[in-house]
Amino acid sequence: MSGRASARMRTRSIRARLLVFVSATLVVVCAAMGLVTTLFQHAYLMGTMDDRVLATAERALSGASLHPEIEDDLTFLRQTGQPAGMLSARLDEKGAIVAAAVVAQDAPPRGLSTEQRTALADIRADGAMHTRTVPGLGTYRVTVLASGGVRVLAGLPMDDVQDVISGLVMIETGVAVAGLAAAGCVCAVVIRRQLRPLGRVAATAAEVSRAPLGHGEVAGLTRVPARDTDPDSEAGQVGAALNHLLDHVESALAERRRSEEHVRHSEERMRRFLADASHELRTPLASIAGYAELMNLGADRIEPVLAWRRVSAESARMTGLVEDLLLLARLDEGRPLHSGEVDLAALVAEAVWNARAAGGGHEWQLELSPDTPVSVTGDATRLHQAVAGLLSNARMHTPVGTTVVASVESAGTHHVIRVRDNGPGIPPTLLPTVFERFTRADTSRSRADAKSGGSGLGLAIASAITGAHGGRIGVESAPGRTEFTIELPAATETGVEKRAVSGRPTQGRGELRDQPPRTRTRPPAPVTRIPWRTGR
Numbered sequence: 001m002s003g004r005a006s007a008r009m010r011t012r013s014i015r016a017r018l019l020v021f022v023s024a025t026l027v028v029v030c031a032a033m034g035l036v037t038t039l040f041q042h043a044y045l046m047g048t049m050d051d052r053v054l055a056t057a058e059r060a061l062s063g064a065s066l067h068p069e070i071e072d073d074l075t076f077l078r079q080t081g082q083p084a085g086m087l088s089a090r091l092d093e094k095g096a097i098v099a100a101a102v103v104a105q106d107a108p109p110r111g112l113s114t115e116q117r118t119a120l121a122d123i124r125a126d127g128a129m130h131t132r133t134v135p136g137l138g139t140y141r142v143t144v145l146a147s148g149g150v151r152v153l154a155g156l157p158m159d160d161v162q163d164v165i166s167g168l169v170m171i172e173t174g175v176a177v178a179g180l181a182a183a184g185c186v187c188a189v190v191i192r193r194q195l196r197p198l199g200r201v202a203a204t205a206a207e208v209s210r211a212p213l214g215h216g217e218v219a220g221l222t223r224v225p226a227r228d229t230d231p232d233s234e235a236g237q238v239g240a241a242l243n244h245l246l247d248h249v250e251s252a253l254a255e256r257r258r259s260e261e262h263v264r265h266s267e268e269r270m271r272r273f274l275a276d277a278s279h280e281l282r283t284p285l286a287s288i289a290g291y292a293e294l295m296n297l298g299a300d301r302i303e304p305v306l307a308w309r310r311v312s313a314e315s316a317r318m319t320g321l322v323e324d325l326l327l328l329a330r331l332d333e334g335r336p337l338h339s340g341e342v343d344l345a346a347l348v349a350e351a352v353w354n355a356r357a358a359g360g361g362h363e364w365q366l367e368l369s370p371d372t373p374v375s376v377t378g379d380a381t382r383l384h385q386a387v388a389g390l391l392s393n394a395r396m397h398t399p400v401g402t403t404v405v406a407s408v409e410s411a412g413t414h415h416v417i418r419v420r421d422n423g424p425g426i427p428p429t430l431l432p433t434v435f436e437r438f439t440r441a442d443t444s445r446s447r448a449d450a451k452s453g454g455s456g457l458g459l460a461i462a463s464a465i466t467g468a469h470g471g472r473i474g475v476e477s478a479p480g481r482t483e484f485t486i487e488l489p490a491a492t493e494t495g496v497e498k499r500a501v502s503g504r505p506t507q508g509r510g511e512l513r514d515q516p517p518r519t520r521t522r523p524p525a526p527v528t529r530i531p532w533r534t535g536r
Contacts, residue, residue, distance in 0.1 A: 398423030
């Protein structure tokens with residue numbers, strides 16, 4: 001039973017426990033105050049009573065001393081001014097009562113019976129106060145005084161004192177009960193009002209606990225109202241802590257959902273990448289296998305020299321594809337590049353010269369600012385590969401006669417390489433994924449022949465190389481104007497510094513994520529335009 005009762009006490013609400021504790025405290029305080037008040041009042045009344053008894057005994061002793069030879073003389077009780085209910089007795093030398101009487105109201109003194117005398121026996125004549133219950137008369141406060149061989153006992157009834165004490169106790173009890181009842185009601189109301197914020201916090205926590213957090217539902221979690229998050233109150237601190245916890249929960253769940261989406265997207269991209277890589281590798285492998293089979297069947301089926309040339313061409317194509325994939329893999333792993341000071345003007349000029357040699361049907365132009373130094377810190381070979389990839393992209397995906405302009409500009413702490421053409425442009429649906437691997441625009445840009453199509457890795461490699469150098473790549477396209485830009489940090493004044501390669505950046509509509517917007521600043525220096533034209 002005790003265990004069950006203690007369990008009920010433990011599970012009782014805070015409101016009930018506070019009310020019980022406050023009520024018990026008030027009861028103890030009221031009882032203590034009543035007890036102390038009663039004791040002090042009793043002591044005061046008893047002190048006053050003892051003074052009156054002593055004065056009465058002294059008067060009785062004075063009256064009895066007038067006739068010391070008469071041992072049973074109680075004539076002093078008939079004197080005027082004796083209080084009603086006063087009793088007195090004459091004692092002999094041994095302390096035995098010789099005569100005893102009590103003063104009656106409007107009547108002569110009445111003698112005490114043997115039983116009443118027995119109740120007053122054995123009181124020493126030392127002036128000390130004694131409380132005795134006299135049968136038929138009630139409780140008395142008595143004392144014995146002696147002088148000159150005369151011993152007198154005198155006493156007064158304590159009914160008045162007891163009545164006052166009893167009335168005081170009753171009044172205090174009534175006031176205490178009424179006060180406790182009022183205080184209990186006030187405490188119940190106050191405790192309920194003060195615990196309302198905590199109840200709202202608990203309701204919020206209960207509502208959140210019913211949310212399907214395991215299914216990734218993170219939006220719209222209920223919060224504790226602002227009025228219940230006051231840091232100056234305990235309930236407000238709990239509410240603020242719960243809101244902070246819910247913020248962490250939502251952040252963690254949102255991060256988990258983003259991670260899951262990223263993993264799913266990465267898996268999809270990996271599957272698509274493997275499928276595209278397999279398809280690209282399968283074509284040259286099939287060609288090599290076909291020509292090898294024809295050669296095995298005999299020289300009458302195909303000329304050996306022609307077959308060998310085709311096998312070599314397809315092998316070179318496959319080798320180039322594998323090297324591109326290996327380069328992307330190394331950049332993804334964050335392997336460091338060779339670092340040195342690179343003159344972008346010379347690098348772009350060389351890349352345009354090579355593009356002009358490869359694409360004779362286009363008009364090539366180069367714009368440089370000779371008075372502005374444009375040097376960066378990086379891998380010259382890889383940067384050349386990135387610029388060549390942009391020029392190759394313009395050559396392969398624009399018709400003959402298209403003008404391709406390459407320029408180098410200085411934009412303060414960055415240098416900008418631009419490659420633009422006046423071709424048909426990139427379809428808007430392709431722009432968001434133009435820098436992804438194996439992305440082709442064959443459906444919108446014509447391909448001169450099978451050799452000019454490419455594998456869809458050129459722009460992806462250019463993007464990865466740019467990101468590895470701490471830069472960013474972008475594209476803007478409309479019918480009649482397509483412009484690719486590469487922004488690279490300018491070389492430091494202290495010399496060449498080694499730069500670690502970061503992971504492959506992610507682009508969206510030609511701009512890297514988590515990068516500031518591109519600034520397109522034209523240099524104030526004069527521009528030298530070098531046109532290269534070839535015959536159609």
